[in-house]
Amino acid sequence: MKWIRKGVAVLIAVLALSFVTFLAFQILPGDQAMLKLGTNATPEALEALREEMGLNDPFLVRYGRWLGGVFTGNFGESSNYKMPVTELLWQVLPNTLLLAAISILMILLIAFPLGLLYARFPGSAVDRTGAMLNQTMMAVPAFFLGLLISVVLGLWLRMFSPGAFVSYDESLSGCIVYLIFPALAIALPKAAMTVRFLRSALLTERAKDYVRTARSKGLSENKVLLLHMLPNALPGVRTFIGVIVSEIIAGSIVVEQVFGVNGLGRLLVRSISNRDYNVVQAIVLYIGIVVLLVNSGMESE
Amino acid sequence: MKKYFACFLLLVSAMTALCACEGGTKDPEDNTKGGAVVVGITQDLDSLDPHKAVAAGTREVLYNIFEGLVKSDKDGKLVPAVAESYEISADGTKYTFVLRSGVKFHNGETVTADDVVYSLNRCAGRLETPDPEVQVVAAFSVISDITASKGSDGKDVITVTLSTPNTELIGYFTCNIIPKNYDNQAKSPVGTGPFKFVSYKPMDSLVMERYDDYYGTKAHLQKVTFSISESTDAAFLKLQAGNIDIFPYLTVDQAEQLKDKFNIEVGSMSLVQGLFLNNAVKPFDDVRVRQAVNYAVDKNEILQMLNGGYGTAIGSGMYSTFGLYYDSSLENAYPHDEAKAKQLLQEAGYADGFTFTVKVPSNYTYHVQTAEVLANQLKKVGITMKIELIEWATWLSDVYKGHNCDATIIGLDSQLAPSDILKYYIGGSTKNFINYKSDDFDAKYNEAMATVDTDRKVALYHELQKCLSDDAASVFLQSPSLMVAVAKGLTGYTFYPVYVQDMASVEWATK
Numbered sequence: 001m002k003w004i005r006k007g008v009a010v011l012i013a014v015l016a017l018s019f020v021t022f023l024a025f026q027i028l029p030g031d032q033a034m035l036k037l038g039t040n041a042t043p044e045a046l047e048a049l050r051e052e053m054g055l056n057d058p059f060l061v062r063y064g065r066w067l068g069g070v071f072t073g074n075f076g077e078s079s080n081y082k083m084p085v086t087e088l089l090w091q092v093l094p095n096t097l098l099l100a101a102i103s104i105l106m107i108l109l110i111a112f113p114l115g116l117l118y119a120r121f122p123g124s125a126v127d128r129t130g131a132m133l134n135q136t137m138m139a140v141p142a143f144f145l146g147l148l149i150s151v152v153l154g155l156w157l158r159m160f161s162p163g164a165f166v167s168y169d170e171s172l173s174g175c176i177v178y179l180i181f182p183a184l185a186i187a188l189p190k191a192a193m194t195v196r197f198l199r200s201a202l203l204t205e206r207a208k209d210y211v212r213t214a215r216s217k218g219l220s221e222n223k224v225l226l227l228h229m230l231p232n233a234l235p236g237v238r239t240f241i242g243v244i245v246s247e248i249i250a251g252s253i254v255v256e257q258v259f260g261v262n263g264l265g266r267l268l269v270r271s272i273s274n275r276d277y278n279v280v281q282a283i284v285l286y287i288g289i290v291v292l293l294v295n296s297g298m299e300s301e
Numbered sequence: 302m303k304k305y306f307a308c309f310l311l312l313v314s315a316m317t318a319l320c321a322c323e324g325g326t327k328d329p330e331d332n333t334k335g336g337a338v339v340v341g342i343t344q345d346l347d348s349l350d351p352h353k354a355v356a357a358g359t360r361e362v363l364y365n366i367f368e369g370l371v372k373s374d375k376d377g378k379l380v381p382a383v384a385e386s387y388e389i390s391a392d393g394t395k396y397t398f399v400l401r402s403g404v405k406f407h408n409g410e411t412v413t414a415d416d417v418v419y420s421l422n423r424c425a426g427r428l429e430t431p432d433p434e435v436q437v438v439a440a441f442s443v444i445s446d447i448t449a450s451k452g453s454d455g456k457d458v459i460t461v462t463l464s465t466p467n468t469e470l471i472g473y474f475t476c477n478i479i480p481k482n483y484d485n486q487a488k489s490p491v492g493t494g495p496f497k498f499v500s501y502k503p504m505d506s507l508v509m510e511r512y513d514d515y516y517g518t519k520a521h522l523q524k525v526t527f528s529i530s531e532s533t534d535a536a537f538l539k540l541q542a543g544n545i546d547i548f549p550y551l552t553v554d555q556a557e558q559l560k561d562k563f564n565i566e567v568g569s570m571s572l573v574q575g576l577f578l579n580n581a582v583k584p585f586d587d588v589r590v591r592q593a594v595n596y597a598v599d600k601n602e603i604l605q606m607l608n609g610g611y612g613t614a615i616g617s618g619m620y621s622t623f624g625l626y627y628d629s630s631l632e633n634a635y636p637h638d639e640a641k642a643k644q645l646l647q648e649a650g651y652a653d654g655f656t657f658t659v660k661v662p663s664n665y666t667y668h669v670q671t672a673e674v675l676a677n678q679l680k681k682v683g684i685t686m687k688i689e690l691i692e693w694a695t696w697l698s699d700v701y702k703g704h705n706c707d708a709t710i711i712g713l714d715s716q717l718a719p720s721d722i723l724k725y726y727i728g729g730s731t732k733n734f735i736n737y738k739s740d741d742f743d744a745k746y747n748e749a750m751a752t753v754d755t756d757r758k759v760a761l762y763h764e765l766q767k768c769l770s771d772d773a774a775s776v777f778l779q780s781p782s783l784m785v786a787v788a789k790g791l792t793g794y795t796f797y798p799v800y801v802q803d804m805a806s807v808e809w810a811t812k
Contacts, residue, residue: 030694038355049433081503082487150538163539257531262505
């Protein structure tokens with residue numbers, strides 16, 4: 001019953017989201033027909049194209065038409081690439097998902113050991129240096145970190161060749177190896193945030209009575225940390241990670257651009273500037289569903 | 302943001318300085334593979350159907366796959382392509398093309414008169430059921446008839462009849478010839494050019510291969526990949542990593558950093574770049590104000606700052622590619638003179654200067670940088686120019702179509718017809734986004750287009766340019782230079798006065 005309620009809530013939220021996106025393009029200046037035909041188009045040609053693309057129909061009619069398509073599994077055609085939106089998404093979505101998976105793995109691998117270490121020795125030299133490093137990582141903008149990684153690891157150390165991205169359908173292993181580097185650019189700042197969150201969550205637990213009880217039972221400090229404090233700190237951390245995960249799965253626009261990854265974020269930016277409505281709608285819908293599902297899944301009951 | 306940007310520039314230049322020591326990255330084996338080249342482009346393609354492609358960035362790629370009846374050579378002269386010869390009747394109302402025999406499309410079919418008539422009709426919007434996405438060539442509206450016949454020697458002849466005389470229409474017959482009975486042009490384009498289409502991946506790349514049955518001089522390279530980057534910065538990284546062999550849109554700073562690793566070739570963008578002033582709004586409705594802005598601008602400084610001294614300052618709405626028609630005497634019509642600018646402003650009642658907003662399309666870094674330099678120059682005579690960055694889609698609908706701006710900075714490109722580059726100033730035209738109004742200009746424009754006699758035509762075009770200059774219709778800045786990074790070992794990169802990246806002439810030098 002609870003799941004049905006949640007499902008309905010997600011559905012309503014997604015509907016509202018798609019409506020708002022559709023509305024946003026109404027307000028945004030820019031004429032799709034003009035974009036396609038350019039500066040040399042005659043007014044008659046523009047009118048004919050608008051009619052053909054259905055841009056002359058009232059807003060609600062167009063929204064209804066789109067929505068009807070979605071319910072029958074048809075997301076329409078990309079006006080720019082002249083291919084079904086689903087086909088286009090299949091070319092980029094797996095790349096973004098792979099990137100997300102690697103990034104999330106990295107975040108977990110970095111954040112948990114460090115967060116536990118800092119919480120184990122609060123105030124120590126390790127903790128203080130760590131805090132400084134953390135602060136730096138969180139402050140670096142993603143595009144800068146991306147460039148840094150490209151130049152240092154790519155151009156200097158030749159660990160990878162910036163821009164030589166291969167899509168998953170050409171070579172899965174090649175794709176994964178390349179994605180390690182953009183993933184690093186995504187993971188480092190987010191891992192830094194997670195470390196900080198985890199540390200403070202653990203330290204909050206530390207002051208609680210049950211910790212003292214555990215200690216008085218003669219448990220080692222390590223065991224207290226891992227077996228008692230960590231499980232209690234987890235629900236909060238889980239929600240926090242949920243937010244990060246949904247952000248990452250939605251595609252990192254900046255990092256994808258810097259590393260030339262053929263992903264969702266790049267497609268989204270390009271489709272917005274091309275006023276490629278169907279593609280934008282589909283991507284926004286996808287992002288919306290991911291965010292809602294991850295959040296409602298991660299929420300502590 | 303500014304601070305980050307400065308840091309970033311500093312860092313990148315420091316790093317590139319260090320990288321430069323490492324030497325070439327090119328795998329020497331590549332040179333013997335029969336030649337594959339990767340060309341970097343910064344815009345994804347808007348359509349693979351040549352008649353639907355609007356962006357200059359798309360047309361310069363498709364140039365390698367498609368040809369018209371005629372095409373431009375590197376000096377801007379039209380040379381026969383799918384046609385073997387052409388003739389324009391003395392009164393300028395009839396164009397006759399003799400088709401080259403045995404020209405083959407990439408799908409193996411021979412080009413027929415039917416295909417040519419179909420292609421021309423499609424471009425002219427004369428098909429029975431026109432495809433609304435086809436960009437109709439407005440100049441073709443004077444065509445009243447297109448017919449095919451057999452010449453005395455059995456060759457196919459295409460005759461195009463015009464309703465009003467126009468001796469310049471030949472420049473538009475670069476309109477690409479495509480097969481009539483082929484409906485997959487947008488996905489798998491078929492043309493007659495020296496390269497044939499292999500594959501296209503959105504946001505990633507377009508690959509083409511040498512077409513071995515090409516009727517003319519065959520291309521040297523076996524394979525050309527146009528690799529799409531989202532920005533010049535991303536492309537710059539690819540260049541440094543050795544993943545791009547040719548990159549045509551370098552900034553001065555980038556060219557400076559790459560000069561040890563690449564050959565930097567300099568050509569012209571063949572554009573009229575200007576600070577275009579809306580002649581219908583205050584204060585630019587006053588010719589004295591427009592002249593004052595002209596005097597306040599230092600074009601040489603712009604050439605220095607943006608092109609490292611390359612490029613050509615212009616004085617009216619045309620650039621030197623138009624040869625005889627171009628009036629070079631106007632280049633110095635408004636020398637940089639701040640005192641004069643201030644005096645004119647005072648006469649016009651703006652002794653304390655004024656403030657206006659310039660709308661610049663944010664996707665054109667070059668124009669954005671120009672705006673920054675200009676804002677500084679105008680400040681010196683008391684004019685405050687606020688820069689508003691807008692999206693390209695917004696530029697098209699707001700500025701170009703809506704005429705809704707004080708001023709804008711943009712580059713105007715053109716077909717190889719002098720009337721084409723001046724079409725923006727005809728009174729009442731939808732293309733006249735600066736609201737320039739001169740009856741004298743309009744009358745002369747129409748006369749020039751129909752004039753057959755070359756001397757008279759040249760005189761008229763010079764007068765037209767003088768009109769624009771005298772009225773200070775806008776601030777005509779320059780025809781910017783184009784800096785291209787070409788991998789060492791590649792030869793034959795050629796500049797054209799139109800937007801093309803001709804790969805047929807490029808080859809790897811033999812070791």
